[in-house]
Amino acid sequence: MKYDNPEDIIQITPLWEGERFPNGRPKVADDILRRMRRITLEEAWSPLWRRGYDFQFQGDFQTVHSDMTIVGRAVTAVFVPERPDLNDALLRYGNEDEGRKGFFNQWVIDSLVEDDVVVADLFDKVYKGTLVGGNLMTAISTRTKRGGAVVWGGMRDVQQVEKITNVNVYHRGIDPTPIRQVTMTGMNVPCRIGSAICLPGDVVMATPVGVLFIPPHLAELVVVLAEKSQVRDIFGFERLEQGVYTTADIDGDWSTALWQDFLQWFRTSDKAADYQSLEWDQELAEARERESGGSAGEGGPRA
Structure with missing residues (x-):
């Protein structure tokens, strides 16, 4: 040995x-x-x-x-x-x-x-x-x-x-x-x-x-999914405090309208500045597919 x-x-x-x-x-x-x-x-x-x-x-x-x-x-x-x-x-x-x-x-x-x-x-x-x-x-x-x-x-x-x-x-x-x-x-x-x-x-x-x-082969994926969860929580807490959405809205599968609201916030909020390397095309596509009667992918509310 x-x-x-x-x-x-x-x-x-x-x-x-x-x-x-x-x-x-x-x-x-x-x-x-x-x-x-x-x-x-x-x-x-x-x-x-x-x-x-x-x-x-x-x-x-x-x-x-x-x-x-x-x-x-x-x-x-x-x-x-x-x-x-x-x-x-x-x-x-x-x-x-x-x-x-x-x-x-x-x-x-x-x-x-x-x-x-x-x-x-x-x-x-x-x-x-x-x-x-x-x-x-x-x-x-x-x-x-x-x-x-x-x-x-x-x-x-x-x-x-x-x-x-x-x-x-x-x-x-x-x-x-x-x-x-x-x-x-x-x-x-x-x-x-x-x-x-x-x-x-x-x-x-x-x-x-x-x-x-x-x-190690999962480290990057873990970071990306964790950061996505983290920044969505930041957005969700803010909107809940403002009374814009219910907890059911935030904790469930997001609608296309909610995703659009999030993406606008994501592009402009200082709170999202550290997360700008993240991409959301898959999540938005899955929301559109759900609303058109298709099946959602793995993404869901949390990865």
Whole structure:
């Protein structure tokens, strides 16, 4: 076995057709990450759910900065309880054959680049399961700029880490013990976090309500559909406050007249300025088809 193996990463992410890092990890565009930071978790979750991705969300985390969301590209790590023969063989292989330095968790942090997020399965181990502390979070801060870590396990040095304000840690508990009696069996492999699954290169959206793992080949679609939902809500709230429409009008299939009202608002309102890359031809065509007696497409009120 090899750690961080390009052939394996490419094999498990066949639907990604865009740019990749040298190790084969999908590289979702910076602009998609930027746009992802302004949508809500539910807006991003809905398109995944509707496409059969049922196990992308996990809650039940503690955080260092309770009101801070992080978005970035996943670097995954899978740990198991220590078995001496396996542990010694893999530690020796990584240090001697692959030229890595230190312990398993240090290998992961040393591989990070800007906008990365460590996603580590430590089998919910907190005592001696502290993946990161003050030193490693300083390294994560320096390397990722605005990333962090999602750990199905523990962390330490919280009073030090609280002072690092550009990154965040989502974890299961705090303990002063250093990491011990664990062995990393995979790096940039499929990773289970609670009941969710994360692959290398997934877009990690870690929010105060939980963590969502977005497959890279769906990231742009998720952003577009989420932005459409978001800007329609802005319009809908405004028109409801004005008494122009009922909640049934806004929540149901929009009529052609309502779409025309929305599109006029969309072109002229300052509130829609950040959404001007969105196109609405399909939604308007579906509304016209419904009114002429045809069947609506997938778009509907919400995607």
